[in-house]
Amino acid sequence: MYKALVIDDEPIIVRGLTRMIPWEKYDCELAGSAGDGREALELIRKLKPDLIFTDIYMPRMDGLLMIAALRSEFEDMEISILTGYRDFELAQKALNLGVTRFILKPSNLQELEEALRVMTAKLKKKGILPEREGEPAVEIGAGKAERTLSNSGAAGEGRPEGTLKGPAAAGEGRPEGTLKGSAAAGEGRSEGALECSAVAGEGRSEALMQAPGGREDGETVNNHTADEVPERRFLVNAALAYMEQNYGRKLMLSEVADQVYVSQWHLSKLLHQYGGKPFTELLNGIRIEKAKELLRNPAYRITDVSEMVGFQDVTHFSRVFRKITGIPANQYRNEMT
Secondary structure (H helix, E strand, O other): OEEEEEEOOOHHHHHHHHHHOOHHHHOEEEEEEEOOHHHHHHHHHHHOOOEEEEOOEEOOEEHHHHHHHHHHHOOOOEEEEEEOOOOHHHHHHHHHOOOOEEEEOOEEHHHHHHHHHHHHHHHHHOOEEOOOOOOOOEEOOOOOOOOOOOOOOOOOOOOOOOOOOOOOOOOOOOOOOEEOOOOOOOOOOOOOOOOOOOOOOOOOOOOOOEEOOOEEHHHHOOOOOOOOOHHHHHHHHHHHHHHHHHOOOOOOHHHHHHHOOOOHHHHHHHHHHHHOOOHHHHHHHHHHHHHHHHHOOOOOOHHHHHHHOOOOOHHHHHHHHHHHHOOOHHHHHHHHO
């Protein structure tokens, strides 16, 4: 069976998805649920589900960044979004990040089943087949991520504590075939109000995606187009934006990685691949660019500028400044003023 996970901070949505969707019809089992992004990431890394239904506005996490992190770390995972917010720009960004479906609440059973059908079809197209009872997982084709070859056991056995079981009678205890959140957002929408549920990856927009901090891809990431993946570019831009906002203090790779929800190792690899340099060199580059602006103001001593851009040692600042610009900070100031 394919393992599915539901992420939503509204218990009524989780219960509705559990009861309404005929998971077994699509060779799926609901392996668990999470109420916020941080909890979800921990559960995903533990269970490694094949597909996810998630809200995009959640406590403790930026939904787009979480999706980008998941798509970057688990390339074959299929993701569909359930949201009560009609935001076309958000929908476009989500689809550019590889989301399969963008579904508005209140959603009906037909929409949910269609999303599940498409996600499982895409998994099969990638050569990822569901585990059968008593059989190992099967994966066809070269270049796929390694998948655990353990027996699934009897249906439902070995699931983590708190596993959601289903399906119960569709729509049990609620209006037939309708899934509604506690908010009224999205109610009364016209038929086909959001035409953004095209299969991700087919006809993706070539438009630049705006990352947090007002940064666009073309402004921050070098032309490393050979293996360019939208969700990875998005993560790198978000990391660079955070570095630009916090360059004036001690800043570690681990802190930046936490902000974009990936491991230090994964972010280091992405920065080198898409930024062309390791973390320290990228951070120093940001700091020296800011220092050049400050040096044009004669009111600041070089020691002051060094501290303002995050260097604790003016000697180290001077060495880095000369390495990047080719001239000493004093000479740069004299030429600019």
